[in-house]
Structure formats: structure tokens, C-alpha cells
Amino acid sequence: MSKKAKVEFKFYTRLALFELTGRTASNLQEFLDEIEHADEAIIFYHTHQFLLEHNFLVPEPPNDFAEWVINALHERALGERLASIDTYQFENLKLLKDKIVKIIKDHMDERYGEAREKIKRKVPEKLLNFATKIFFSRPQKERTLFGNVKPEEEFHFVRSTSFIFPTTYVATNLTEFRYALSQVSLNSIYYHLFESRLRFPGTEENHFSSWFEKSMNMPDIAAEIKRLTPYTRTLEELRQRIIKIVDNQLSKEANNA
Amino acid sequence: MPERKLDDYLTIVGKHVIEELRLLAGKLKGKTVQHINSTSVGGGVAEILHRMVPLMNELGVETSWDLIRGGEDFFWVTKAFHNALHGKQTEINSKMYEIFLKYSKMNRDELKIYGDIVFVHDPQPIGLIPLKERIGKKWIWRCHVDTATPNMEVWNFLKVFVDQYDLSVFSAPPFSRELKIKQIMIPPSIDPLSEKNIDLEHEVVQKTLKDYGIDPSRKLITQISRFDYLKDPIGVIEAYKIVKRYMDCQLVLAGGSATDDPEGKEVLAKVKDAASSDKDIHIMELPPASHLEVNALQRGSSVVLQKSLKEGFGLTVTEALWKGKPVVAGAVGGIPLQVMHNITGMLVHSVEGAASAIRYLLSNPDFAEKLGQNGKEHVRRNFLLTRHLKDYLLLFLYLDHIGETFIRL
16 A cells, blocks of 8 residues: 555646637738737647647647748748747746747847848948838838738637646545546646646646655655656657656555565 | 437547546536527538537537528528628628518517527527627627638628627637637537548448449549639649649549539539540539548548638548548648648648649658548547537636636636
8 A cells, every 4th residue: 555645636637718819910020019919828829739739740740830930931940949949948938928039039130130231232321221210110010021921821819718627536645646647638637747837827846746745755756757848758658657657666665565 | 310429439539538528518517508590401500510419418518409580581691691701702782681680680589598508600690699688698609601701791790790799609710800709719520420421341432432433443632522613623633634644543523513503513514624534533423412422432532632722611621631541732711720731731832732742642651641640630639529519518618707718617
């Protein structure tokens, strides 16, 4: 019989409904403006929700922003930079959004700079400065050196609403935890491992690690789970990985008994 | 149509999906849902409600379905509205609005509203909404129509009604419009147990192909869709002809009969003309109930094409993906939700692009198979009836939390 937890672990699950915001972007400037004004539920949809929905695909697509920049805008370098963001390293969605905005702004500065250099070779400096002044005096939406995509290729901003509700699974010790983990849905695993941390500022650890550390006094297992990300593994593989970690602990306990 | 039970879907979607549906439905105990539309036969809305309503009741959410009434003149007007919302050139006049308003009032006077949640489908019954002020209840308007480029006069007329609902629902991002109320995205779905999608024995597929004069041992490219310029059937034939220069293959273009549709007749005549010099091109006009035939044609194909220039959600794409087929499709309407380029299929923008995608898939069967596997899994998770049920349950729950983005139940 494995050790009893100080506090039981209640498994919750999460499902989501998606809201069409009516906000769209048809060029890079609009894309940046919209992301800057987007709330966290919009950022969540296009980064985490998108990965959650496509986690099973091989190869797994990058986040939704990168996908659009590559396939609709054909801005490959920017797309690669956005795709390489390690979404899971960010403690909250505000920090993730700031990172996305910075990458796009840096890219645009680079591109405006390049365009300016090209024009400079053909146009006198004074005229160029005048043109630049006019350019920046226009409303931001019209101020683009980047072409518009076709209407059917516009980017549509979507907001994710998460619904969290309890499952019937509860664990009071390691054996029960293992069983429950093998039974719950991947949505449940995703919620406890990733979304809970992101959506509640100040929550430093995922629910599993927190439980292992505080209720089971097993800091090593807590640390091992904390290192997991859904980037290199599917959620099902993550489930199996945690089960293996728990199995190792159960074997140790059996050997020590 | 046999009535299905939730457990019939267990082996297809997995126990977690069914368990979560039951948990969600438990949160709606005591609520009644009243669906309202204009017809119980024909069309996608009726088809989905026939399947959805019994499953909702099985889940313990008391659900019923009522129809509005209307004369021939009303349905003539709503058909014109439907075409106008699709962006088709349609003549609309003030008399038509009068007819619409007259029947809307008649239905407001006659139809009994008893649901806690009143779920109104498409424009025909949209004019019931003024009842809300008098009787309360929660009202949802579900738009099944592609409203990406609507006739603005008709849309603005309907928008006055839409804005009075509590929530609206659209099938894909391009169809959303500027509204005062929240718009929820709920794509349509296919039923994996329907005749059109159910698993078929290999022999049945082979026999069907042979019956239609198709050689099952040779490569087959198929497009299933009505004969309409927007489905670009001529472009499909051109793409096929490019592919044929390099490799042996056959083409099937199958769609419903075009006898009632003058434009359809014209397109069909042109398609037949373009195909006349090649006996490997099979043009088929199928009767409306040819579900098993369509199923077999899709399953017997090496590549399924949907080279649309404009598209609604594109359920024929969903059907092909569900059968594990590599799909080449135009990046329009709801198709990009389903086909991620080079991951769950290939998106194309031209005849030449379609031809090279088909050639690539026919020459690289491993890649084609991988796309097919990904596509099937994508549909399993996102475009089956059970996902549709889940979204509706969440939608009903959301009515008490409008505007929140993190809801604890």
C-alpha cells in the first residue's frame, strides 16, 4: 500500500468554445496591431489551443501565427522566428504576447530599414526624409510596405473560452494517481500540466508537480514532471511518460518494503 | 435512418469523449432545448438535427425540434435570401421583405415557444426573435450559410434580427460578420456511422468502381461536387490532363443531377465537352440518395480533389479526409480549417498547382498515406458529430457566462 497523500488529487478536465472576434489582418502591419491589442484568451487560442489541437500531427505544425506568416504572407524568416518560440517557457500569456510582438516589430524594422536603403540609392536624401514623414503620418492601418493577402487568406482572430469541470477521478495515493492518470482524457492532462499554470498568474508549477511536492513529499518526481513539455512528445506520450515515472517510484517502494 | 446511441460512437472517438459529453450534459440537467428550423427533410440542417436531437435526449438534455410554417411565396423569398447571402446575383425587392415579415409575424403568433433555450437555425425562422422581449428565454441564432461575401442589403435586413439574439453561431472564421452580439465558431460535422461515411468492405468499393466502368487497378482522381462554376470542374479536367501527360490515371467528376438548375445544365454541358476526348474521364450525375456510391468512390480514389474557387465549409473534404484519403483542395471557405498544407492535405491556388500536387501524391504514396492518416485523425478530433454535440452543450452552458473566458462549472 503506497503512502497516503496529505491532500487528495482531484482530476479536472477542460473543454473549450471558440469565439469569432470579427478582427482580421490582411498584412503584417494589421497583424501586429491586432496582436498588440489582443487579450490573453486570443493569444491563448492561436498559440496553446492551436498546439493542443494539432499535437497528434506528424510533423506538428508551428503555432497559428507562424503558420499564417509562412503560408499566407510568405515571410519565411519571420515565420521561422515565430515558430521557434518555446511557448511553454513563458510563465504567463502577457509575456508570451510581448515576445511575439517584439519579434514582429524587430522584423519590420529590419525590413523598413532594407527598403529605405534600397530607395536611398535612387532618391535624394531630402526627398526620402519627406516621403518617410508622409508615410508615418498616415493611419497605422494604411502604413504598410507589406502587401495585402487575398480576402480568403486573411488572418481571423479567435478567442478561446475554457470550461473547467471535475471528472469522477480522485487519487489519495500513488497507486490511485497512476490509475486515474491512465483513465482521464488528454484534455485533463493538458489542463493540469500546462493551462492551469498559464491562466492563473502566480501559479508557478503545474498541478501534478505541486501535488507531488506538497502532498506526497516527492520533490524528485515533481521536478521530473516539471521538465516535460508537449513540444517533443504528444500528450499521449506525456501521459505514458508520467506513468513510467510513477511506476519507477512504486517499484522502489516495493523493493524497500 | 437507424437511431444511433452514444455508445455506438465509443470505438470511433474513444471513451473519454463520451465520458466528457455525459459530464457536460449533467450540468444542463433540468434545461429544455427547442430547435427551430423550416424543414424536417432534405438539406444539411435537417440531417444533422435528426441525428443530434435523439443523442441530446439520451444525454439527459431534454431536446425537441419544431418547424415554422410558410407558403410557397415565403420559401421562394427565403431561397432568394439564401442565394443573396451566398453572394449570388439575386433580384431582391421590397415585396419580398413584406412577405418575409408577414410570415415571421404569423409564426410568432402560432408557434409555441417552451424551451429554456431556443435554438433558431438559418434565416427562415430568424423573425421569431421579437418574442424574446415578451417571453424571455435564451435565444441562439445558428447560421449554416456561407456569409463571407453576402448581398449587404439582405444581410443588413437580417442583421436587425440577429442583433436581438443572445448568441450567434457561424461555421468558420470567414463567415463571421460585424455584430453587436458574440459570435461562436462551431464547424459542422459528419456522422461516421452514416451511409456516406461508414466503413465499406474492399469488395464493395471495387464492385462499385467496376459498375461505373472505372478500373480499380489504376490510379483514380475524384472530385465529388455539384456541377457549378465555383467548384471549377473545368479546372479539374485541365489539371487531370496535365497529370495524364506524365502518368496513367482516371478521373471521376460526380455530382447531383443538374436537371432543375439552368446554370448547372450549362456547366455540365461544358464539362462533358471538355471530357469528350478521353474515355478515362467519368462524368456522373448521381441521384440524391447515392450515399453508398459516393462513399465507395471516395474510398476507391488515390487522390480526392476539391478544387473550389468558393466554398462553404466543404463537408466533401471532411468526408474524404475521414476516409484517410490524400486531399488536394482550394484554400477557400472552411477548407483551411481542415486542410493544413502538407500536413493534412495540400492546398492549391491554380490548375497548375493542383496538377503538380496530384502528381506529387501519386508518385509518393508514403507521403500521401501520411497526409491521409493525419487528415483522418484531424477529422476524428474536430469534425465528427460527437464534437458537434460537445460544442452545442458548451454553447448552452456559455449562455450563463457570456463574456467570460475561463469558466468553472
